[in-house]
Amino acid sequence: MKFNILVNEGPYTHQASDTAYHFAKAAIDCGHEVIRVFFYHDGVNNATRFASPPVDDRDVIVRWTQLAESYDIDLAVCVAASLRRGVLGEDSAHQLGIAEVNLDDHFRVAGFGHFIEGAIVADRTLVFGD
Amino acid sequence: MTKRLMFVNRRAPYGTVYGMEALDATLAASAFGQDLSMAFVDDGVYQLKRNQNPSVLGIKHYTRTFAALDDFGVDHIFVEQESMMERGLKQEDLMEIFREDGSDALTIVSSSELSEIMETQDVIFQF
Numbered sequence: 239m240k241f242n243i244l245v246n247e248g249p250y251t252h253q254a255s256d257t258a259y260h261f262a263k264a265a266i267d268c269g270h271e272v273i274r275v276f277f278y279h280d281g282v283n284n285a286t287r288f289a290s291p292p293v294d295d296r297d298v299i300v301r302w303t304q305l306a307e308s309y310d311i312d313l314a315v316c317v318a319a320s321l322r323r324g325v326l327g328e329d330s331a332h333q334l335g336i337a338e339v340n341l342d343d344h345f346r347v348a349g350f351g352h353f354i355e356g357a358i359v360a361d362r363t364l365v366f367g368d
Numbered sequence: 369m370t371k372r373l374m375f376v377n378r379r380a381p382y383g384t385v386y387g388m389e390a391l392d393a394t395l396a397a398s399a400f401g402q403d404l405s406m407a408f409v410d411d412g413v414y415q416l417k418r419n420q421n422p423s424v425l426g427i428k429h430y431t432r433t434f435a436a437l438d439d440f441g442v443d444h445i446f447v448e449q450e451s452m453m454e455r456g457l458k459q460e461d462l463m464e465i466f467r468e469d470g471s472d473a474l475t476i477v478s479s480s481e482l483s484e485i486m487e488t489q490d491v492i493f494q495f
Contacts, residue, residue, distance in 0.1 A: 279389065318392070350396040357491045358371050358400060365494060 241265055242360035243275045244353060246367025248283035249298035250291070255284050258366035259301050266309050273360055274312045275302070276353040277345070281367065282320040285313070287342035303344040314348035315341065371490035372403045377412035378494065381431055382422060387415050388430045390495035395433075398440035405444040405489075406437070407482060413451045416462045416474070431463070438467045450479045 243262060247254035262272045277284050289299045306313050320341070321330060327341040341347065357363040375394045379386045390406075397404055408416055415431055422429050437445065445465055452458070465473045477485065486492060 279385070350393055351399055354373070354393075354397045354400055354402075357373065357493075358369065358402065363491050363493075 239270045240360040241272050242356035242363040244365045245277050245281040246279045248280035254366040255298050272311050274314055274356040277315040278319055282315045282323055282325045285315045285325055285342055285345040286340045288340050303342055306344040313345045314352050315345050316350055317347050370402055373397055374405045374407055374489045374492045376407045376492055376494045377415055378410045380411040381415040386495040391430055395440050404442045406442055407446040409448040409451050413447055418463045434465055438473055445474050446482055447476045448479055448482050449476050
């Protein structure tokens with residue numbers, strides 16, 4: 239089955255990103271396909287490369303990047319949501335004249351239409367968050 | 369491949385960004401030529417209240433765009449009757465939204481009718 243995943247909450251405050259990750263990994267391990275994980279609302283904060291959790295806690299961001307590396311998963315952050323929250327890829331940072339890029343390079347910036355397209359192509363769309 | 373996509377609004381128009389985001393998402397979806405509808409339940413019914421004036425809050429008057437939903441291919445807008453009653457809202461308290469042919473795009477439905485309509489959807493986006 240093809241899954242399209244939406245993550246609406248940031249890391250650590252809410253369990254949504256953890257649950258989405260565990261679901262995605264379990265689905266892949268069972269032979270299913272995760273066509274896209276789309277980060278929306280505060281969920282875009284799952285894509286900052288500057289997150290530095292304490293060593294005795296899980297690293298939510300690194301976990302996503304490892305999943306992307308292992309299984310070549312498309313991790314997409316909503317362009318409007320990420321601009322609002324200061325999660326900047328290279329293009330946005332350049333356009334805004336901001337020196338630092340905090341978007342981890344396993345993630346790409348995409349329009350919300352990419353999520354809709356995923357929902358059309360996938361067999362199931364799962365939403366994680368309130 | 370055409371899918372039936374429904375955008376469900378459960379939250380009040382102000383206080384959180386979800387109502388505005390739901391509208392943006394619906395408009396984004398309109399580019400894909402799918403079968404689109406919106407539903408308003410719980411505090412979401414307040415989004416359809418007439419005579420809103422969020423400018424006093426410095427917040428965008430996004431619900432004004434509801435009048436143009438037909439132009440974006442949103443054929444049906446469902447409002448849950450029970451949610452309206454619980455909040456003391458009558459049909460005349462809601463804004464009027466028309467289709468191009470002049471017919472009323474807003475349909476007040478019972479909770480059980482809405483469940484049946486949801487059952488026929490391919491994808492439900494909840495805000």
